[in-house]
Amino acid sequence: xxIAKQIIxxxxxxxxxxxxxxxxxxxxxxxxxxxxxxxGILDFGENRVQELVEKQAILPKDIRWHxxxxxxxxxxxxxxxxxxxxxxxxxxxxxxxxxxxxIKNNRIINCLFQIYIAQEETKFGLSPQELYEILENxxxxxxxxxxxxxxxxxxxxxxxxxQISEEFTSLAHLFNELKSKNASHQLDNVRWExxxxxxxxxxTIAAALGSTLVRVGSAIYGARD
Ligand SMILES: *Cc1c(COP(=O)(O)O)cnc(C)c1O
Numbered sequence: 001x002x003i004a005k006q007i008i009x010x011x012x013x014x015x016x017x018x019x020x021x022x023x024x025x026x027x028x029x030x031x032x033x034x035x036x037x038x039x040g041i042l043d044f045g046e047n048r049v050q051e052l053v054e055k056q057a058i059l060p061k062d063i064r065w066h067x068x069x070x071x072x073x074x075x076x077x078x079x080x081x082x083x084x085x086x087x088x089x090x091x092x093x094x095x096x097x098x099x100x101x102x103i104k105n106n107r108i109i110n111c112l113f114q115i116y117i118a119q120e121e122t123k124f125g126l127s128p129q130e131l132y133e134i135l136e137n138x139x140x141x142x143x144x145x146x147x148x149x150x151x152x153x154x155x156x157x158x159x160x161x162x163q164i165s166e167e168f169t170s171l172a173h174l175f176n177e178l179k180s181k182n183a184s185h186q187l188d189n190v191r192w193e194x195x196x197x198x199x200x201x202x203x204t205i206a207a208a209l210g211s212t213l214v215r216v217g218s219a220i221y222g223a224r225d
Contacts, residue, residue, distance in 0.1 A: 019207035024217030102145035150194030
């Protein structure tokens with residue numbers, strides 16, 4: 001099926017949910033990205049900084065670029081001038097560097113905290129405990145050029161739908177807990193609006209459990225090499 005048809009089919013799956021589609025374009029060609037743009041998608045996700053920067057330079061300027069892969073502090077400066085949302089904040093140190101680079105570019109950069117929900121050793125992210133420590137750190141309110149807008153998580157790589165469902169449910173619970181707590185003592189630079197969960201194999205589960213951003217690659221373009 002064509003890219004445009006795949007996108008329509010996924011958007012049908014997401015109808016009547018709160019989830020918006022981010023096209024995960026890592027490893028895909030400029031032609032494939034152009035077809036995606038022509039199909040009406042403006043949210044593109046990449047996991048490598050260098051590839052993201054190269055593609056951003058070539059493609060239309062109204063595309064919203066999402067950094068969805070692990071981000072090293074020393075790479076923040078390359079995406080800071082334009083990135084729309086960084087999904088993978090997993091330390092206060094990284095958040096402070098994003099704030100510094102945002103100041104240099106005279107902008108505010110939107111961020112999600114990546115939470116570790118999978119039963120796997122390889123995935124990056126914070127535990128809920130580590131997240132609460134960052135949220136209580138007295139430095140956080142001073143980071144005026146970042147805006148925390150929510151959480152991101154990746155489920156285990158498994159066929160077990162029950163397990164995936166449990167992992168997304170735990171993330172959604174944490175998100176709702178933060179939302180209700182924050183209502184009482186709100187920091188200016190923290191809002192709980194976006195819940196980034198769901199990929200090609202599990203986006204329907206994620207959308208049913210409250211995801212607002214699904215990150216889908218191979219279901220649009222086919223398997224990556
Ligand atoms: C590659 C990637 C995706 C998309 O994976 P697909 O299975 O191709 O949909 C989503 N999120 C992250 C963080 C990724 O690195």
